[in-house]
Every structure is written in structure tokens, then in C-alpha cells.
Amino acid sequence: MNKTIPVKRNDYIDVIFEDLTHDGAGVAKVEGYPLFVPNGLPGEKAKVKVIKANKGYGFGRLIELYEKSPDRVEIPEVELHKYGGCQLEHISYEGQLKYKENQVRQVLARIGKLEDVKVHPILGMDNPWHYRNKAQVPVGQKEGKLIAGFFKPRSHEIVDTDESLIQLSEINEAVQAVKEIASELGLSAYQEESHKGDLRHIMARYGKQTGELMVVIVTRTADIPQKNKLVEEIVARLPKVKSIVHNVNSKRTNVILGEKTKVLWGTEVIYDYIGDVKFAISALSFYQVNPVQTKVLYDKALEYAGLSGDESVIDAYCGIGTISLFLAQKAKKVFGVEVVAEAIEDAKRNAELNGITNAEFAAGEAEVVIPKWYKDGNTADVLVVDPPRKGCDETFLQTIIEMKPKKVVYVSCNPATLARDLRILEDGGYKTVEVQPVDMFPQTTHVEVVSVLIFKEKAGS
Numbered sequence: 103m104n105k106t107i108p109v110k111r112n113d114y115i116d117v118i119f120e121d122l123t124h125d126g127a128g129v130a131k132v133e134g135y136p137l138f139v140p141n142g143l144p145g146e147k148a149k150v151k152v153i154k155a156n157k158g159y160g161f162g163r164l165i166e167l168y169e170k171s172p173d174r175v176e177i178p179e180v181e182l183h184k185y186g187g188c189q190l191e192h193i194s195y196e197g198q199l200k201y202k203e204n205q206v207r208q209v210l211a212r213i214g215k216l217e218d219v220k221v222h223p224i225l226g227m228d229n230p231w232h233y234r235n236k237a238q239v240p241v242g243q244k245e246g247k248l249i250a251g252f253f254k255p256r257s258h259e260i261v262d263t264d265e266s267l268i269q270l271s272e273i274n275e276a277v278q279a280v281k282e283i284a285s286e287l288g289l290s291a292y293q294e295e296s297h298k299g300d301l302r303h304i305m306a307r308y309g310k311q312t313g314e315l316m317v318v319i320v321t322r323t324a325d326i327p328q329k330n331k332l333v334e335e336i337v338a339r340l341p342k343v344k345s346i347v348h349n350v351n352s353k354r355t356n357v358i359l360g361e362k363t364k365v366l367w368g369t370e371v372i373y374d375y376i377g378d379v380k381f382a383i384s385a386l387s388f389y390q391v392n393p394v395q396t397k398v399l400y401d402k403a404l405e406y407a408g409l410s411g412d413e414s415v416i417d418a419y420c421g422i423g424t425i426s427l428f429l430a431q432k433a434k435k436v437f438g439v440e441v442v443a444e445a446i447e448d449a450k451r452n453a454e455l456n457g458i459t460n461a462e463f464a465a466g467e468a469e470v471v472i473p474k475w476y477k478d479g480n481t482a483d484v485l486v487v488d489p490p491r492k493g494c495d496e497t498f499l500q501t502i503i504e505m506k507p508k509k510v511v512y513v514s515c516n517p518a519t520l521a522r523d524l525r526i527l528e529d530g531g532y533k534t535v536e537v538q539p540v541d542m543f544p545q546t547t548h549v550e551v552v553s554v555l556i557f558k559e560k561a562g563s
């Protein structure tokens with residue numbers, strides 16, 4: 103019954119790309135057999151070389167473009183840009199938005215069987231560059247100098263980068279300055295193989311609304327050579343710095359941060375605002391990386407929640423309470439749930455910082471905590487979920503269906519699991535009313551979506 107594979111390794115073939123995969127590769131079909139080719143765009147005619155021919159699909163490399171897509175923009179060293187985190191940089195921003203919006207529509211129809219759902223045009227950025235407020239950059243060494251940038255694919259080699267086009271300029275400046283200062287002071291870079299050397303990563307975080315900068319130096323040992331001089335120079339060269347933190351990571355691991363963190367200079371946290379809500383950000387806190395679009399996303403979530411002031415709201419997967427505190431301004435009461443205990447501590451502190459007294463937070467898994475609340479007789483009028491990529495746990499979705507909050511606002515960073523979960527909720531009596539894609543991560547393949555469901559009894563029940 104084996105279908106024959108129409109191509110074999112090292113074949114050169116002419117194709118027309120029809121689609122893009124979720125990670126931004128072009129898809130061409132050879133007698134129905136899909137071939138995934140990085141850097142190919144829908145509509146383009148090209149010569150490709152077959153690199154791998156698996157049973158159901160294959161991979162190829164772009165050799166020559168015969169016809170280019172109007173969405174293509176020329177950038178030098180396209181491969182390097184991609185591995186530096188900008189997988190869609192070869193597509194115009196308009197083209198990227200179109201692709202992301204289509205992806206959401208397609209996935210909702212294919213996986214969620216939600217053909218008629220209202221998907222609004224994606225909300226993009228006016229300026230889709232230099233938006234990230236955080237960088238964690240690995241440090242290496244070349245010809246006696248320190249370099250910092252990103253790892254080449256499938257290798258341990260670091261590509262030195264002066265500027266990342268998606269980082270805020272304050273972040274780029276901070277990384278460059280620390281790299282130069284550490285190099286001048288003769289610090290060595292950490293070497294994976296020998297587990298020797300000093301500097302592992304340079305991390306920087308920036309509060310766009312407050313102008314406060316944090317620098318985190320990650321080293322292998324608790325002692326930093328030339329520590330005082332290093333701090334002095336950072337303070338002198340980076341006037342926006344408010345906090346310099348030392349993190350020690352003595353393990354053989356590719357996890358960036360270690361367990362020990364110490365403030366070397368300045369404050370332990372920096373602050374930032376999303377709308378009117380103030381957040382304290384420590385070296386280890388989770389905080390959204392695109393502050394401009396976070397506001398757009400949360401405003402939409404708030405609009406969809408449609409609060410009048412009388413509602414009790416549950417914010418599942420609440421992180422440091424960002425959405426919870428946003429909603430608390432308009433709700434009677436908000437209960438946030440999050441599995442990371444430290445994030446819950448941050449959430450409580452952030453509530454206090456803003457004088458918000460109608461938000462409570464609990465540490466635990468949403469699928470354990472919320473069913474228990476429900477069993478104890480506690481429900482909510484509005485439920486907000488913002489799960490990680492794998493989506494919501496099925497038992498949690500069943501609890502939602504039993505609990506029947508009037509509205510569910512689903513914020514998702516993965517359209518595929520969103521579609522799967524919306525289907526389960528629809529089968530349980532909910533109706534997906536609106537879906538709004540938001541581009542939180544221009545130049546990358548990531549797409550964020552916020553959607554709202556209302557409870558409607560199942561037909562016949």
C-alpha cells in the first residue's frame with residue numbers, strides 16, 4: 103500500500119510554493135507530496151534541491167528563484183537572520199500580517215471546524231522593528247575579544263551581533279556596552295566543553311514607559327574578576343541603568359539563569375507600566391516582551407470580558423498577574439491562578455504596588471485549583487485563560503463546561519491548540535463569537551490570538 107515517493111535525495115526539481123508552514127518554510131507539492139523549503143514564499147517559482155525524502159513529506163533547499171513574490175524583501179544573509187530569531191524577515195511586514203491572519207483562519211477551520219467564526223483583521227505594529235524589551239545573549243570569545251550574539255543552528259558557535267533589529271535600541275546598547283567593558287577588563291567567556299571561563303550570558307531588560315534599565319551578568323562562578331570596575335564602567339556608560347544584578351550559573355547546562363542572584367548596584371527591580379498598571383520586574387520575573395502590543399492585546403481581552411463592575415473573574419495561567427490587574431480595575435473581584443509560585447508572589451506584590459485590593463492569587467495548576475474551587479461552590483462570571491503553547495488541560499476544559507461562566511476569554515500563543523480547545527468548548531455549549539489575532543512578535547512566526555466565547559445551551563439539551 104506504500105505510496106511511492108515522487109522525489110529522492112539530491113534531486114533538483116522545479117516547484118511552485120503554495121503555502122507557508124507554521125515555522126515560516128515554503129511548502130511545495132510534488133504530485134501531492136509536500137516538500138518543505140526554508141525561504142520559499144507562496145506564489146514563487148524556484149529550483150530546489152531535495153535534502154531529505156521521508157515517507158509522507160520531504161525537505162529541500164532553495165537553489166534558484168525564477169519568480170519572486172511581491173511580498174519578498176531582500177535582506178543580506180537571510181539564513182543568519184532567521185536563526186537570530188527573525189524567521190519572517192524576508193517577507194514584507196504587510197505580507198507577514200497577511201500570512202499570520204491566514205494561518206489563524208485556516209487552523210480554526212481545519213482543526214477547530216470553525217469555518218464561520220468571525221476573525222478580525224490582525225492588529226499589527228506601526229513600526230515592527232526594535233520592539234523587544236528583553237535580551238539574553240550568550241557570550242563567546244574570538245581572537246582574544248569577547249563576542250555576543252546567537253548560536254549558529256545545530257552548533258555551539260556564536261555569531262557576534264552588533265545590533266538585533268527586533269530589540270529596543272536601549273537593549274542593544276546595553277548588550278554592546280557590557281560586552282565591550284568586559285572585554286576591556288579581560289574577562290573570559292564561558293566555554294561549554296571545558297566548563298571554564300567567566301561570562302556566560304549578558305541579559306538586559308528595559309521598562310519602556312519608565313526608561314529604567316536592568317543589566318544582568320551571568321557568570322559561572324560567584325566571583326567576577328574586576329567586579330567593581332565592571333560595575334563602575336556600566337554605570338558610567340549606560341545612564342539609564344537602575345539595576346545591575348549578578349546571577350551565578352555554575353552548572354553544565356544550556357539553561358541560561360542559575361539559582362543565585364545578587365544585586366551588585368542599584369535596585370533589585372525595575373518598573374514598567376502597561377496602561378495605568380505598574381509592574382515591578384526582577385531579573386527572574388516573567389514579563390511580556392513587546393510592551394506596545396501587550397497593551398493592545400490586554401485592551402482587547404478587557405473589551406471582550408465586557409465588565410460592568412459586578413463580575414467575579416478568574417484569570418487562569420495568570421503569570422505575574424498582568425491580565426488580572428488589568429481586569430481588576432473593571433471587575434468586582436479577580437482570582438488569578440498560576441503554577442509558578444514566584445510569579446504568584448510577584449502578582450501579589452504588583453497588586454499592592456497599585457493599591458489593587460480586589461485581586462487574589464493562588465499558586466497551583468489551573469486544572470487542579472479551579473475544579474476544587476468549583477467543587478467548593480465558587481464560580482465566576484467571566485473566565486480568562488492564557489495558557490502556554492500546549493493549550494488547556496482537558497480536565498480543566500471539562501470543568502469550564504460544567505461551571506458555565508457566561509463568558510470565556512481565551513488568549514492564545516498557539517492557534518493550533520486554541521482551535522482544538524475551542525472545539526471542545528463549542529461541543530460543551532459555548533459559541534466562539536469573535537477572534538482577534540494580534541502581532542506580538544513581528545519578524546518571527548509567532549502569532550497571538552484573543553477570542554471570546556459565550557455560553558449557549560447545546561441544541562436539544
Ligand code: SAH
Nearest residue numbers: 419420421424440441442467468488489490
Ligand atoms: N497571563 C500572563 C502569563 C501567560 S504565559 C501574561 O499575560 O503575562 C502562561 C503562564 O501559564 C505561564 O506563567 C506559566 O507558568 C503558566 N502555566 C503553565 N502551565 C500551567 C498550569 N497547568 N496551571 C497554571 N498555570 C500554568
